Amino acid sequence: MLSGVRILDLSRVLAGPLCTMILGDLGADVLKIERPGDGDETRGWGPPFDPRGESAYYLSVNRNKLSLAADLDAPADRALIEELIAGADVVVDNFRPGTLERRGLAPDALLARHPALVWCTITGFGPDSTRPGYDFVVQAECGWMAITGSPDGDPMKVGVALADVLAGKDAAIAILGALVARSRSGRGRRLHVSLAASATAALVNVAQNVLVTGHDAGRWGNAHPNLVPYQLFRAADRPIVIAVGSDAQWRALVRALDLSALAEDRSLDTNAGRLAARARVIDVLSRRLAEEPASSWRARLDAAGVPNGEVRGVLDALRATSADPLTGVAPSIPGTVRRPPPTLDEHGALVRARGWDAF
Numbered sequence: 502m503l504s505g506v507r508i509l510d511l512s513r514v515l516a517g518p519l520c521t522m523i524l525g526d527l528g529a530d531v532l533k534i535e536r537p538g539d540g541d542e543t544r545g546w547g548p549p550f551d552p553r554g555e556s557a558y559y560l561s562v563n564r565n566k567l568s569l570a571a572d573l574d575a576p577a578d579r580a581l582i583e584e585l586i587a588g589a590d591v592v593v594d595n596f597r598p599g600t601l602e603r604r605g606l607a608p609d610a611l612l613a614r615h616p617a618l619v620w621c622t623i624t625g626f627g628p629d630s631t632r633p634g635y636d637f638v639v640q641a642e643c644g645w646m647a648i649t650g651s652p653d654g655d656p657m658k659v660g661v662a663l664a665d666v667l668a669g670k671d672a673a674i675a676i677l678g679a680l681v682a683r684s685r686s687g688r689g690r691r692l693h694v695s696l697a698a699s700a701t702a703a704l705v706n707v708a709q710n711v712l713v714t715g716h717d718a719g720r721w722g723n724a725h726p727n728l729v730p731y732q733l734f735r736a737a738d739r740p741i742v743i744a745v746g747s748d749a750q751w752r753a754l755v756r757a758l759d760l761s762a763l764a765e766d767r768s769l770d771t772n773a774g775r776l777a778a779r780a781r782v783i784d785v786l787s788r789r790l791a792e793e794p795a796s797s798w799r800a801r802l803d804a805a806g807v808p809n810g811e812v813r814g815v816l817d818a819l820r821a822t823s824a825d826p827l828t829g830v831a832p833s834i835p836g837t838v839r840r841p842p843p844t845l846d847e848h849g850a851l852v853r854a855r856g857w858d859a860f
Contacts, residue, residue, distance in 0.1 A: 502835070503529035506680065507857055509585055510534065510566065511594035511601075513541040515636070515662055516623045516696060518562040519669030521593050524676065525565030526836025529591075530860040532852065533563065533843065534582065537570040540845040551826060553844065562669075563842035564828045567859060570846035573604045581853065586611055586618070588857045591676055595623040597631050612691060619679040621672050621692040628693045636662035636696065643700035644718070648707055651722045668699040729775040730754070730786055733812070736795035743786075744808040748772065757805040758789050758798075 506529040510521040518533075518541070525531040535541050541563070547556035571578040583606070586592060592608070594601065601607060608620045625634015632638075640646050640658045650657030672694040679690050701708070707718050710726060718726065723742070725731035730751075733742050745751050748771060755764040763785060768774045775782050790798060795811060802809040823831045828838045851859045 503527040506530065506591065507589045507860075508532070509582075509589040509592045511592060511596070512623065513595065514543055515562060515665040516634075516669040516672065516694075517593050517595040518543075519666060520621070520623070520672040520676070521566065522562050522564060523670065523673040523832075523834065523836070524591070525840075526832040526834060526838070528837070530857065531566040532585065532857075532859075533566045533568045534585075535568060535570050535845060537572050537846070540568075540570065544845065555842065555844065560827065560842045561829045564838055565840050566843055567840075567848035567852060568843035568846055569849050569852045573601075573606070579604060579606065582606065583611075585852075585856065587615060589618065590680070591619045591621065593621050593623070593672065593676070595634070597624070597633070598628065599631075608691065612689065615689075617683060617687060617689050619676060619683065619689040619692065621676050621679075621694060623668055623672050624693065624695045626697045627695045634696045636664045639664040639696045639700050643697055644704055644707075645700060648718045648720055650720050652720045654720075656720070663703075664696045664700040667703050668694055668696045671699045671702075724783075727776070728772060729779050729782055732783070734787055734790045736790050736798055737792060738794040740812045741790065741795045741798055742810050742812065743802070746808065750807050751775065753805040754802070754807045757801045757807060758786070760785060760789060 503524060506524070508521050508524050508529045508531040510517065510531055510533045512518055512521065513535070521531045521533070533541075539545065541559060543559040543562075544556055546558040549557045551557065551560060571582055573579060573582070586606075592611075594608075608622065612618055612620055622628065623634075624630065625639060626632050637658055640663075641656070643664070645664070646656035646658055649659060672692070675692045675694055679692060683689050706727065711718050723733035728744075728746060731744050731746070733740050735741075743754065745754055751769070751772075752764065755761075763769060763782065769778060769782065799809060799811065819830070825831075825838075827841045831838065848859060
């Protein structure tokens with residue numbers, strides 16, 4: 502879908518590289534610029550490392566790219582980067598404010614020189630903040646940790662750097678929108694995406710609960726603030742999750758579990774009624790589900806159309822996909838894997854000789 506679109510990737514670590522990898526999965530030509538010597542910081546974020554010595558972290562977000570090592574403080578390399586910018590459709594960076602400007606690569610000046618260019622800068626806390634953007638800090642400050650974990654435990658971060666992931670996806674969406682607009686007007690634009698803004702927007706229904714009620718959100722562990730039952734239960738042998746999202750699913754659930762007392766209680770016919778009786782409903786379900794193994798309940802619930810599932814490890818979850826140790830998890834969008842993640846400066850000589858024609 503993006504065949505022939507040229508992306509100059511001046512980013513590193515996670516959000517920016519994920520954004521450009523998504524664009525590469527969609528067919529764009531992505532050229533990753535890295536510091537000579539060390540390259541992207543995540544190349545050293547291990548173990549684990551693969552047989553080539555590349556860290557798993559780096560491999561996870563850098564397929565479908567070429568790599569060029571260039572020093573922004575070296576005049577010849579800076580001139581090369583300016584030449585590459587002139588031939589690019591999109592530039593993505595995640596430098597702190599002033600970093601590129603001090604090196605004569607001010608985005609606004611380059612956009613004035615190349616008005617069709619789309620330039621997306623990803624930051625931690627917005628274009629005017631010099632704070633480094635680290636996912637853990639963003640999760641703490643944007644409300645995520647306050648609503649994650651056991652109600653009587655410490656605030657807890659999500660197990661994936663999800664603020665980075667969301668910001669990377671938001672940046673890809675913004676870039677795609679800017680490319681569509683450019684196809685109509687012929688003009689590019691300056692884009693700013695931040696981890697903090699992406700994380701705050703991702704609070705969605707939790708944020709709306711707070712806005713509507715005026716009361717702060719709390720931690721619900723594996724339960725849901727707005728739905729009952731929607732949580733983890735323990736079967737006789739292992740945990741199972743049940744996610745009832747409609748009154749029809751509730752009726753199907755209590756029939757499948759042979760819970761006539763709950764089925765006949767008209768006060769539980771609506772989610773609001775079940776929410777009011779949360780403790781009683783969960784107690785009855787917990788005792789019933791503990792009587793038989795998870796496989797038995799899963800068969801019944803599947804037959805009844807009640808959303809349910811087992812708790813799997815990451816390795817088990819990946820067995821059902823086409824994930825690869827070199828190129829990572831397959832694209833979640835209609836994309837293709839064309840190149841493995843490059844080694845540092847793997848294509849440096851080719852790019853210096855041929856520029857964008859290296860693709």
